[in-house]
Amino acid sequence: MRSSRTSLRCAVLGALLCALGAQAQTPVEGFDAERLAPSAPGSGWFVMDSLDMHGELGGVLAFSARYAHEPLRVSASRVPVVTDSAYGQIAGAVTWRFLRFSLGFDFPLAVKGPGVTAGGFQYPAADVDLGSNPDTLSDVRVGLDARLIGEWNGPFRLGLGAQLWIPSGETGQYLSDGTYRGMVRLLAAGDVAAFIWAAHLGVHVRPRDDGGVPGAPRGSELLFGAAAGAKLFQGESSRTVIGPEVYGATAFAGFFKPETTSAEALLSARWEGTGGTGPQLRVKLGAGLGLGSQFATPSWRALVGVEVFTPSAPPHD
Amino acid sequence: MSACVARRPGRWRAARGLAGTCLLGVALAGSPALAQAAPPGPHEDVAFDVMNVLSQAGLHDLEDEQWNAYGQTTYISSWKLPFGAPYTNLNGSTNSLLPGHERSYTWSATLFLGARLWPGGEAYFVPEVIAERPLSSLHGLGGAIQNFELQKGGSETPQIYRARLYLRQIIGLGGERQKTDSNPMQLGTTVDRRRLVVWVGNFSVLDVMDKNGVTGDPRQSFFNMAFMTHASWDFMADARGYTYGAALEWFWDDWAVRFAHTLPPKNPNQLPVDFRFWQYFGDQLEIEHDHTLFGLPGAVRVLGYRNRVQSGSFDDAIATFQADPTKNAAACVDFNYGSQNPGAPDLCWVRKDNVKVGIGLDVEQFVARDVGVFLRAMWSDGQSEVVAFNAADRSLSFGAVARGSSWNRPFDVAGIGLGLSWISASHARYLALGGIDGFIGDGALQQATEGVFELFYSLNLFKAIWLSGDFQLLWNPGYNADRGGPVTVIGARVHAEF
Numbered sequence: 001m002r003s004s005r006t007s008l009r010c011a012v013l014g015a016l017l018c019a020l021g022a023q024a025q026t027p028v029e030g031f032d033a034e035r036l037a038p039s040a041p042g043s044g045w046f047v048m049d050s051l052d053m054h055g056e057l058g059g060v061l062a063f064s065a066r067y068a069h070e071p072l073r074v075s076a077s078r079v080p081v082v083t084d085s086a087y088g089q090i091a092g093a094v095t096w097r098f099l100r101f102s103l104g105f106d107f108p109l110a111v112k113g114p115g116v117t118a119g120g121f122q123y124p125a126a127d128v129d130l131g132s133n134p135d136t137l138s139d140v141r142v143g144l145d146a147r148l149i150g151e152w153n154g155p156f157r158l159g160l161g162a163q164l165w166i167p168s169g170e171t172g173q174y175l176s177d178g179t180y181r182g183m184v185r186l187l188a189a190g191d192v193a194a195f196i197w198a199a200h201l202g203v204h205v206r207p208r209d210d211g212g213v214p215g216a217p218r219g220s221e222l223l224f225g226a227a228a229g230a231k232l233f234q235g236e237s238s239r240t241v242i243g244p245e246v247y248g249a250t251a252f253a254g255f256f257k258p259e260t261t262s263a264e265a266l267l268s269a270r271w272e273g274t275g276g277t278g279p280q281l282r283v284k285l286g287a288g289l290g291l292g293s294q295f296a297t298p299s300w301r302a303l304v305g306v307e308v309f310t311p312s313a314p315p316h317d
Numbered sequence: 318m319s320a321c322v323a324r325r326p327g328r329w330r331a332a333r334g335l336a337g338t339c340l341l342g343v344a345l346a347g348s349p350a351l352a353q354a355a356p357p358g359p360h361e362d363v364a365f366d367v368m369n370v371l372s373q374a375g376l377h378d379l380e381d382e383q384w385n386a387y388g389q390t391t392y393i394s395s396w397k398l399p400f401g402a403p404y405t406n407l408n409g410s411t412n413s414l415l416p417g418h419e420r421s422y423t424w425s426a427t428l429f430l431g432a433r434l435w436p437g438g439e440a441y442f443v444p445e446v447i448a449e450r451p452l453s454s455l456h457g458l459g460g461a462i463q464n465f466e467l468q469k470g471g472s473e474t475p476q477i478y479r480a481r482l483y484l485r486q487i488i489g490l491g492g493e494r495q496k497t498d499s500n501p502m503q504l505g506t507t508v509d510r511r512r513l514v515v516w517v518g519n520f521s522v523l524d525v526m527d528k529n530g531v532t533g534d535p536r537q538s539f540f541n542m543a544f545m546t547h548a549s550w551d552f553m554a555d556a557r558g559y560t561y562g563a564a565l566e567w568f569w570d571d572w573a574v575r576f577a578h579t580l581p582p583k584n585p586n587q588l589p590v591d592f593r594f595w596q597y598f599g600d601q602l603e604i605e606h607d608h609t610l611f612g613l614p615g616a617v618r619v620l621g622y623r624n625r626v627q628s629g630s631f632d633d634a635i636a637t638f639q640a641d642p643t644k645n646a647a648a649c650v651d652f653n654y655g656s657q658n659p660g661a662p663d664l665c666w667v668r669k670d671n672v673k674v675g676i677g678l679d680v681e682q683f684v685a686r687d688v689g690v691f692l693r694a695m696w697s698d699g700q701s702e703v704v705a706f707n708a709a710d711r712s713l714s715f716g717a718v719a720r721g722s723s724w725n726r727p728f729d730v731a732g733i734g735l736g737l738s739w740i741s742a743s744h745a746r747y748l749a750l751g752g753i754d755g756f757i758g759d760g761a762l763q764q765a766t767e768g769v770f771e772l773f774y775s776l777n778l779f780k781a782i783w784l785s786g787d788f789q790l791l792w793n794p795g796y797n798a799d800r801g802g803p804v805t806v807i808g809a810r811v812h813a814e815f
Binding site: 057059090092105130131140166168279308310 | 371376384386432444519555591592
């Protein structure tokens with residue numbers, strides 16, 4: 001009799017624990033897990049902006065592809081929610097003197113994740129590939145950048161850039177926040193002899209705030225980053241630039257706390273045409289590491305880009 | 318056929334040219350038509366568009382383009398008036414056209430971006446957004462869906478997607494030189510009249526084939542899908558009308574031969590695409606000859622297709638149900654169209670590798686300056702379900718389209734047409750037993766010809782905007798004389814190009 005009472009108590013306790021456990025597994029809606037916001041076509045770097053718009057009407061057409069390994073890991077045990085993500089991007093820009101208007105279309109090639117429970121939250125599985133999503137575009141971006149101070153190839157250039165994200169991807173597949181977003185940045189760049197540099201500081205206006213969900217957006221963020229490169233093998237018609245880019249974001253809701261801050265470092269190299277009157281080519285390669293493991297920071301990332309740009313007419317500005 | 322590939326629907330320019338200055342009209346560019354997503358028609362020379370503005374400012378060379386960018390937006394509204402029907406969605410079948418009053422609409426906006434990558438090599442990228450509300454959840458009409466822009470699985474929430482992304486390589490083979498004008502999905506340049514053109518990537522089969530120059534750009538022409546292409550051509554496409562694949566065009570003076578190898582959806586009429594390129598596919602072959610008759614241009618096209626896909630055969634579904642009534646429509650466990658009819662067969666039980674074939678004829682002929690007639694006819698075997706286009710097994714459409722030059726409104730368009738479609742005997746038996754396919758199935762059937770008569774007028778405003786009014790009379794929707802109607806659909810359209 002005593003034994004059966006104990007069993008009953010255990011059963012009731014077990015059921016309660018199960019119920020509590022079930023309650024604790026709060027479903028996560030999903031959000032944009034891609035942290036990298038590629039720079040506008042023609043801007044040279046992968047993330048920074050070279051602010052070298054000049055001349056009369058010019059244009060850039062860019063295709064790039066990027067892969068991130070474990071771009072979304074959560075909790076102290078770094079459980080990978082999204083294990084792999086690969087995107088292609090087609091983008092175009094029109095430049096005129098000190099202005100650049102750009103349009104970027106990201107399309108997921110593969111976004112994969114097993115769907116995990118971590119920290120009491122149930123993250124949806126990601127299963128995106130070209131077969132199941134043959135025509136998906138994740139958030140479309142429209143941008144306007146302006147160089148306000150400095151010559152286009154001078155040692156110090158300062159400008160402003162703004163981008164608008166138009167939501168179009170699925171939140172449950174980690175392709176979109178499902179909301180409009182914006183980005184306003186103060187941009188700086190320069191050419192000093194055989195070296196070039198760039199930096200940005202800005203605000204990512206992000207309405208989504210999933211406070212308490214590890215790895216999820218925590219509202220608007222401060223953006224920061226810097227890059228430096230050396231011009232190598234500079235010839236009459238082409239040059240190669242190699243250098244690092246470091247960039248990141250931290251949510252104002254948890255300013256520079258580890259769980260609300262992401263940072264990455266890339267080493268990039270680009271070969272670009274610099275002479276002639278016909279269309280010029282730029283080829284970019286990059287690879288890098290996530291600095292830390294929280295807030296949608298990948299363990300590593302690789303990128304490739306190809307741009308065709310029309311050489312601007314001699315600058316009049 | 319032409320040395321002048323025009324900025325307006327190809328053959329229109331040709332007809333005007335024969336009557337006036339342009340002797341050789343159009344051929345290659347024509348109007349690249351699309352599937353449920355509609356085609357970019359060539360722009361008028363006098364149109365207000367970005368490329369013309371840049372050209373007029375001396376900032377762009379339309380004759381030798383390195384890039385171009387065009388756009389369009391279209392809003393179509395359709396009002397279906399009530400019609401009598403003794404039954405609707407009988408016994409749990411779900412695909413009847415509802416008898417009450419309904420309003421349907423579509424709104425689409427498209428960017429057409431093109432760039433030259435190397436000599437003869439062109440890349441095109443076409444993002445698009447669409448929002449829609451179909452009639453009766455896109456059920457009840459076989460070959461005569463009232464609005465060509467409707468997509469399967471669309472929603473009232475605007476959806477942005479990548480409609481096309483492809484490379485095109487032109488390989489000159491000699492002959493006379495021919496201008497191709499700057500147009501959506503066509504860079505302005507000069508090409509050989511004898512040439513090979515290779516397409517690879519993500520596009521619509523209708524970008525390559527069955528480009529009828531009289532019916533032209535659907536966004537300026539007929540509203541009904543029966544006039545966009547052969548209603549019974551089950552060309553490979555995802556739920557939006559696009560696919561992946563490769564195509565080859567061989568132009569030799571007045572002749573053109575086209576072949577395309579394209580991919581099917583994973584499940585019939587759905588969005589995901591099956592990338593098993595050599596296992597499941599649709600092959601199509603088209604032979605075209607351009608001619609002049611009494612000094613006016615025309616063309617004849619013969620088109621054959623063969624699909625190898627996973628689909629359900631109507632006879633198999635009937636036999637399976639009759640052998641084991643537990644394998645009915647309400648008991649489906651695999652992919653199905655949602656019928657709740659326990660007394661009906663269903664294709665869900667019998668999907669396997671099937672081959673579907675068809676052959677069709679497309680004739681266009683100008684009969685006067687700016688007046689053209691057209692006829693399309695196609696026979697498909699009709700043994701298995703529609704996988705990608707409309708629920709029709711045989712189709713015939715014909716009509717006439719006129720530009721308004723004779724009444725001093727040269728950019729207005731008016732048209733009148735009749736579209737008829739039929740289903741095979743096995744398809745009819747399946748529907749009569751209560752089965753449904755991707756579009757139709759009332760729960761019972763008295764087999765009849767489905768038809769549509771359409772009359773439209775597109776009024777051009779400000780060079781780049783068209784307002785259109787449309788009248789459609791449909792009868793025997795879903796091939797069912799029991800619910801024969803007729804059904805009246807009134808339509809209106811606003812279309813702008815930039």
